[in-house]
Amino acid sequence: MERTAEELAREQREISISEFFEKNRHLLGYDNKIKALLMIVKEAVDNSLDACEEARILPEIYVKLEEVSPDVYRIQIRDNGPGIVKKHIPRIFGTLLYGSKFHRLRQSRGAQGLGISCAVLYSQLTTGEPVEILSSTGDGTTHRYKLKIDIKRNQPQILEEESLDLGQWHGVQITFLAEGKYKEHKQSVLEYLKETAIANPYAHIIFDSPTGRVEFPRGSEELPREPKAIKPHLHGVELGVLERMLMTTKARTLLSFFTTEFSRVGATTAKQICEKAGVDPRISPKRVEDEQVKKLMAVIKETKLIAPPTDVLSPLGAQLIEEGLRKELSPEFVVAVTRPPAVYRGFPFQVEVGLAYGGEIQETRLYRFANRVPLLYKQGDCAITKAVETLDWRRYGILGDMQLGKPGVPLAIFAHICSVWVPFTSESKEAVASYPVILKELKLALQEAARKLSIWLSGKRRAEYQAQRLKTFEKYAEETAKAIAELVGEPEERVKELLVNIIRRGKNGGETEREAEAAGASGA
Amino acid sequence: MEEKPREKLKQLGLQVLKQLEERKNPDLVLPIRTLSNIYFDEKSRLIRLGDKIAHRTYLNVAHTRKFMQTLMVAAECKKIIEQGVTTSIRDLYYALKRTIPGTQENTFEEQNESDPIIEDLEAALNVLRESLHLQADRKGYVAGPLVVKDAGDIIDCSKMGSAGWAIPSNVEPEVIQFIENKAEFVLVIEKDAVWQRLNEDKFWKKHNCIILTGKGQPARGARRLINRLHNELKLPIYVLTDADPWGYYIYSVIKQGSINLSFLSDRLGTPDARFIGLTTQDVEEFGIAKNVTIKLDQGDIKRAQEMLNYVWFKPKEWQEELKHMLKVGYKLELEALSSKGIKFISEKYLPQKIKEQRFLP
Numbered sequence: 001m002e003r004t005a006e007e008l009a010r011e012q013r014e015i016s017i018s019e020f021f022e023k024n025r026h027l028l029g030y031d032n033k034i035k036a037l038l039m040i041v042k043e044a045v046d047n048s049l050d051a052c053e054e055a056r057i058l059p060e061i062y063v064k065l066e067e068v069s070p071d072v073y074r075i076q077i078r079d080n081g082p083g084i085v086k087k088h089i090p091r092i093f094g095t096l097l098y099g100s101k102f103h104r105l106r107q108s109r110g111a112q113g114l115g116i117s118c119a120v121l122y123s124q125l126t127t128g129e130p131v132e133i134l135s136s137t138g139d140g141t142t143h144r145y146k147l148k149i150d151i152k153r154n155q156p157q158i159l160e161e162e163s164l165d166l167g168q169w170h171g172v173q174i175t176f177l178a179e180g181k182y183k184e185h186k187q188s189v190l191e192y193l194k195e196t197a198i199a200n201p202y203a204h205i206i207f208d209s210p211t212g213r214v215e216f217p218r219g220s221e222e223l224p225r226e227p228k229a230i231k232p233h234l235h236g237v238e239l240g241v242l243e244r245m246l247m248t249t250k251a252r253t254l255l256s257f258f259t260t261e262f263s264r265v266g267a268t269t270a271k272q273i274c275e276k277a278g279v280d281p282r283i284s285p286k287r288v289e290d291e292q293v294k295k296l297m298a299v300i301k302e303t304k305l306i307a308p309p310t311d312v313l314s315p316l317g318a319q320l321i322e323e324g325l326r327k328e329l330s331p332e333f334v335v336a337v338t339r340p341p342a343v344y345r346g347f348p349f350q351v352e353v354g355l356a357y358g359g360e361i362q363e364t365r366l367y368r369f370a371n372r373v374p375l376l377y378k379q380g381d382c383a384i385t386k387a388v389e390t391l392d393w394r395r396y397g398i399l400g401d402m403q404l405g406k407p408g409v410p411l412a413i414f415a416h417i418c419s420v421w422v423p424f425t426s427e428s429k430e431a432v433a434s435y436p437v438i439l440k441e442l443k444l445a446l447q448e449a450a451r452k453l454s455i456w457l458s459g460k461r462r463a464e465y466q467a468q469r470l471k472t473f474e475k476y477a478e479e480t481a482k483a484i485a486e487l488v489g490e491p492e493e494r495v496k497e498l499l500v501n502i503i504r505r506g507k508n509g510g511e512t513e514r515e516a517e518a519a520g521a522s523g524a
Numbered sequence: 525m526e527e528k529p530r531e532k533l534k535q536l537g538l539q540v541l542k543q544l545e546e547r548k549n550p551d552l553v554l555p556i557r558t559l560s561n562i563y564f565d566e567k568s569r570l571i572r573l574g575d576k577i578a579h580r581t582y583l584n585v586a587h588t589r590k591f592m593q594t595l596m597v598a599a600e601c602k603k604i605i606e607q608g609v610t611t612s613i614r615d616l617y618y619a620l621k622r623t624i625p626g627t628q629e630n631t632f633e634e635q636n637e638s639d640p641i642i643e644d645l646e647a648a649l650n651v652l653r654e655s656l657h658l659q660a661d662r663k664g665y666v667a668g669p670l671v672v673k674d675a676g677d678i679i680d681c682s683k684m685g686s687a688g689w690a691i692p693s694n695v696e697p698e699v700i701q702f703i704e705n706k707a708e709f710v711l712v713i714e715k716d717a718v719w720q721r722l723n724e725d726k727f728w729k730k731h732n733c734i735i736l737t738g739k740g741q742p743a744r745g746a747r748r749l750i751n752r753l754h755n756e757l758k759l760p761i762y763v764l765t766d767a768d769p770w771g772y773y774i775y776s777v778i779k780q781g782s783i784n785l786s787f788l789s790d791r792l793g794t795p796d797a798r799f800i801g802l803t804t805q806d807v808e809e810f811g812i813a814k815n816v817t818i819k820l821d822q823g824d825i826k827r828a829q830e831m832l833n834y835v836w837f838k839p840k841e842w843q844e845e846l847k848h849m850l851k852v853g854y855k856l857e858l859e860a861l862s863s864k865g866i867k868f869i870s871e872k873y874l875p876q877k878i879k880e881q882r883f884l885p
Contacts, residue, residue: 032633085692117672139735233596259827276719295753371874390573445531468585469585472585472588473585473588475588475624475629476588476589476591476624478624479592479596479624480582480591480592480595480596483537483596483597483598483599484537484540484541484544484595484599484618486537486599486603487533487534487536487537487538487540487595487598487602488534488537488538488541490541495541495544497543498544498545499544499582501544501547502544502547502548502549502550502582502583503582503583513637521573
């Protein structure tokens with residue numbers, strides 16, 4: 001029996017997805033057992049936070065890690081989100097590339113529908129065990145599933161399914177059994193949760209780790225504003241994507257395809273594009289030929305288009321950043337800056353920077369975030385790192401040889417980029433690509449924050465210097481007064497009173513100003 | 525002069541008190557005693573202090589501690605003057621050293637903190653340390669046909685045995701008076717061992733002179749005594765040191781004073797002093813064996829090169845000697861003359877130089 005080309009193609013695709021994962025675990029972040037544990041927790045927590053925010057619920061996240069046999073962990077994540085309707089549960093967890101977010105542009109943590117199902121697949125590949133999912137939308141019924149992924153068909157394989165009555169609870173709980181290794185170093189589950197707590201201060205996170213309970217309390221009762229979904233912008237569309245969109249659109253004509261599927265394209269512009277490319281705007285999008293698509297792409301590149309709307313993003317805002325840094329790092333000073341939105345390759349994005357100084361901070365450290373998710377790996381490849389390293393920190397009175405990860409300057413640098421599509425350097429989403437406009441925005445934000453820190457630092461140095469001065473003057477007053485009294489034969493008490501008066505007055509005297517400046521200039 | 529130092533110290537205190545009463549930042553005016561404020565006065569041929577001044581103010585963190593120390597030293601000096609006693613500069617240091625309440629810090633940590641303060645006061649008030657009733661360790665000896673009155677006792681320096689008369693710290697006229705002198709010149713010797721040799725040989729008797737050693741760089745007492753012997757008794761001064769940059773430097777300090785005590789050059793310097801030896805040129809002239817010379821080290825060479833540029837080493841004889849030293853590359857100690865026989869220095873070298881009046885200016 002002959003099979004159609006489509007059937008062959010579909011089969012090929014199904015095989016490649018599962019094989020792709022088996023052979024390329026590292027591309028998705030599952031390089032080793034330590035990192036695998038982090039990846040599973042991260043995918044689940046990212047989904048929980050996305051769901052809570054979308055439903056405008058203050059997140060309550062519970063994470064539990066338990067070693068059940070050597071290098072095998074039970075990993076449980078529970079949230080208080082809106083839950084998942086029954087019919088979607090198996091597909092979300094049991095199908096790779098199934099997701100609600102893939103066909104839209106909206107600032108969120110996950111986008112490809114790949115993360116959580118990869119976690120399921122990884123645990124299944126390492127232990128052979130299914131995952132257990134509990135979900136309720138708050139209607140009094142909780143659905144419980146035990147499922148695996150049918151690797152060949154890329155379909156969920158349901159092993160157990162039941163309905164329970166767990167009261168008015170709503171949310172999702174997922175339990176994995178997977179190979180892993182638990183460590184508490186800088187790229188660990190603990191660090192990921194701590195940094196998540198910084199960038200999501202409205203979340204309450206409890207972590208039962210193999211070494212004990214850690215709680216990250218809520219620092220703010222306020223959720224950031226809801227991001228809006230937008231249509232793609234023509235300048236951000238690649239050839240392949242355009243071809244696929246042409247095939248799947250519901251638009252009847254090429255003209256309406258442009259005006260309805262993309263943002264900021266009016267009928268006049270759409271007509272112009274078609275005419276310049278020599279394609280009839282009235283034909284069905286499905287009938288556009290390959291050569292014509294190429295021509296259209298070339299014309300689009302040269303067409304001036306209105307920038308995409310930028311009010312669709314949801315930055316944290318200076319206040320939330322400051323609250324997050326304050327509650328997790330207990331610094332002496334904190335400042336944050338949110339830049340206005342900008343556009344790269346047709347995608348709106350926005351950069352935010354926070355600086356926390358002194359207090360319990362011991363070393364210079366960079367905390368990178370993309371859409372509120374901490375980036376723990378590939379620091380060296382990241383645009384954020386580049387921007388931080390090229391800034392001349394000495395100009396801002398941040399002295400000494402400041403080096404990331406080294407003690408000396410007690411400074412935490414927080415940098416967040418949010419976008420409807422963050423340009424990562426790889427699928428594992430660990431480093432932001434260095435687009436010039438992104439670097440520029442990062443630099444401007446860092447400069448502005450550094451300026452504010454610098455003002456505070458010089459004020460602090462000034463105050464310290466003044467206190468030191470006063471201490472010096474007072475220290476020598478007694479002996480000086482005694483000597484003067486002996487020389488002139490006056491009572492010591494009277495001389496001391498006169499001297500103390502001078503010291504009090506001299507505290508802010510004219511001459512002392514110059515001294516303080518000199519001391520500031522030499523870095524005292 | 526006797527009552528004045530006490531009065532000057534009191535004035536210093538009154539001046540500070542006045543500033544305090546006027547609610548001004550207390551300010552002590554002191555002459556600057558560093559290289560930047562000294563110059564060579566061609567007319568008197570002495571190193572002199574310029575007129576640059578420094579302000580030591582209380583409300584300047586860099587000054588406060590020194591301000592306190594200055595007034596403490598002043599107050600202590602006034603006290604000992606009033607008690608009619610004299611004390612050593614080391615005693616003064618200990619008398620004023622105490623822990624400042626509430627700190628780990630002492631008013632003075634080392635004697636080298638209090639000594640410069642004394643010099644500051646001397647320069648600021650134009651008084652001698654000795655008239656503030658302070659004295660340093662004695663250093664230096666004298667032998668020869670000289671009779672002095674030392675604190676009321678008559679001392680005959682020709683009858684002081686093998687050790688000689690020790691030069692006191694204070695040789696000002698109120699303590700030391702010259703009673704009788706038969707000497708015709710003064711020989712100043714850098715090294716005590718050589719002085720002892722000459723004393724044993726009764727060199728001073730044969731040549732009718734005073735022999736004086738400062739044991740290395742002479743202290744103020746010895747320099748002041750040389751100054752007085754020359755000015756009051758009109759005795760020529762001949763200086764005998766090692767033939768090396770350090771020896772020549774000692775000579776220059778005796779002759780035109782030092783940078784640090786430039787404010788006292790009038791009393792401590794003796795511009796008419798002459799240099800009798802040694803020179804490196806003596807090696808050839810007196811047939812001294814080359815194997816008793818010492819190779820110049822890097823420091824010597826650098827020093828000799830610097831000295832070529834000093835105003836007071838500009839006379840052509842000195843330029844010749846310094847260039848010669850650099851050319852031959854060696855220096856010579858006084859004791860090296862013993863290679864020609866133990867009495868060579870007293871019976872041959874010095875008599876010949878004096879007879880021929882072969883001195884460097």
